Amino acid sequence: MTSHDTRTRQLPQGVGRLTGPWWAFIAIASAVLLFGVYAYWRQASGGLGETALADTGTMGGATWGLYVVMVEYFIGVSFAGVAIAALARVFHIADLKPVTRIAELLTVGSLLVGLAAVLIDLGHPARGLWHLLLYARPQSAFFATFTLVGVGLLLASLVYLFLGGRRDAAIMATYESRLNWYHRWWASGYTDTGPERERHMRAMFWLSIGIVPLLVVSLSTEGLVFGLQVGRPGWFGSMQAPDFLVLAAASGVANLIVLAAMVRRALGKAGEAVESAFPWLGRILLAAALAGLYFMVVEMVSLLYATPADERLIAEALLTGVYAPITWLSFGLMLIGLAILTRLAAKRAWHVGPLVLASVLVSISAFAERYLTVVPSQTHGMLLPYEIGAYFPNWLEIAVGAGLFALGALLIGLFIKVFPAIPMTDEEEVSAHA
Amino acid sequence: MRRTLTLAMVVVGIALAAVGYVSSAGWSAQTLADADPAFVAAPLLFVVGVVLMVGAAVVYELLPDRE
Known part of the structure; x- marks a missing residue:
């Protein structure tokens, strides 16, 4: 593929074409992000005292609040993306291939947003990062958050996205456009020869094989951040790691x-290619959501059945107390989502509308479940004789959180205008050399 | 050359990660104060090891064939 082959037609999949609705989306997302940056500036100037966060026990609050909920949620979401892309490659599931790049993009985006939430939760982010490099200890589950999730998983996902996109970048580089330099850089000399393809397949296969255990280990440690805390009723337990993984799979898919x-x-006509993936994704979501519901029920039964007094206090707060609305909302949304998915599965017709509705419900339920994992054990789970605490995020935290969502949306929105969101077909690759 | 370099990156990466992990832990420490990493920046060594392992895939794909 040389510069002599350059084409003058429009780039495929709307790449480089900035439409009105896209500009509107970017404007809204940028406005929300800017407001989040302003809120964070207020927090950075005045310290974490500007937020609703407060010490547990002595100040009757929660030191881990909305930001940590977002860390857990987004790192959980990252699970499904690369996992599905890896499964599609290892098992050659052709129906899933059209969504592999979207899945990889989702992983990278959610990891970046999740890790940004970790830094935002720190009083001195730069010092935190520096000290982690110098003094982090693997006895802490945070060691894995920093090393395996923050470095290993993010880097592996970026490499996966980069290598997986080289062939498409080479095709895109044959078009004449302002983005030509970028596509040539991404292609980095890829010419689509037989040996090159073979090497690419081999590299992606081994990367897929390596990335799935890395995902499972690093995301399990996210659950262990809570599960290993002996002195915090409601958190300590061996179920936290598998529970985290299952909910991660559900929210990610x-x-x-x-x-x-x-x-x-x-993408209109070009976007129809992803339709083959919906039945697969629907079935995976159904299985993950069922497992998630199972964990919810088991957790409730365990909390109610002959629990120690400290645990019972949390159980009451969750089931009938201040957190009950969130608990039952989460449970109800998961049930409705499951009902929709079951109906779709029974009819074997995975219509996009109901599937998206079920996905949104499951996603909101998962976010609420993360909130219930993080917060109640701090306000109600104390072994020392402190008064019961309370926490609800203030406007500043909500603005920063919304800004993080907007950041993720912007990253994805910008990406699809500079690179094809759907991997190109073999025919397109052949024609690139015609 | 490409295979050798890739393999070397994976092996060195695993070695660095292992040394970094063990050195970060202070496993033999009897008190919390002594549980710091055996040497400053031992966790960085672990991170460098992980980066090398992942980077091996890029080297494998990007290095051109000998011919």
Whole structure:
């Protein structure tokens, strides 16, 4: 593929074409992000005292609040993306291939947003990062958050996205456009020869094989951040790691379905290729959501059945107390989502509308479940004789949180205008050399 | 050359990560105060090891064939 082959037609999949709706989306997302940056500036100037966060026990609050909920949620969402892309490659599931890049993008985006939330939760982010490099200890589950999730998983996902996109970048580089330099850089000399393809397949296969255990280990440690805290009723337990993984799978696939549906709509005819993935994603979501519901029920039964007094206090707060609305909302949304998915499965007709609705419900339920994992054990789970505490995020935290969502949306929105969101077909590759 | 370099990156990466992990832990420490990493920046060594392992895939794909 040389510069002599350059084509003058428009770039495929709307790449480089900035439409009115896209500008509107970017404007709204940028406005929300800017407001989040302003809120964070207020927090950075005045310290974490500007937020509703407060010490547990002595100040009757929660030191881990909305930001940590977002860390857990987004790192959980990252699970499904690369996992599905890896499964599609290792097992050659052709129906899932059209969503592999969206899945990889979702993983990278959610990891970046999740890790940004970790830094935002620190009083001195730079000092935190520096000290982690110098003094972090693997006895803490945070060691794995920093090393395996923050470095290993993010880097592996970026490498996966980069290598997986080289062939498409080489095809895109044959078009004449302002983005030509970028596509040539991404292609980095890829010429689509037989040996090159073979090497690419081999590298992606081994990367897929390596990335799935890395995902499972690093995300399990996110659950262990809570599960290993002996002195905190409601957190300590061996179920936290598998519970985290299951909910991660459900929320990740749910987000992937929503994102794939948005890409399908945005790309019009070209976006129809992702439709083959919806039945697969729907079935995976159904299985993950069922497992998630199972964990919810088991957790409730365990909390109610002959629990120690400290645990019972949390159980009451969750089931009938201040957190009951969130608990039952989470439970109800998961049930409704499951009902919709079961109906779709029974009819064997995975219509996009109901599937997206079920995905949104499961996703909101997962976010609420993360909130219930993080907060109640701090306000109600104390072994020392402190008064019961309370926490609800203030406007500043909500603005920063909304800004993080907007950041993720912007990253994805910008990406699909500079690179094809759907991997190109073999025919397109052949024609690139014609 | 490409295979050798890739393999070397994976092996050195695993070695660095292992040394970094063990050195970060202070496993033999009897008190909390002594549980700091055996040497400053031992966790960085672990991170460098992980980066090398992942980077091996890029080297494998990007290095051109000998011919």
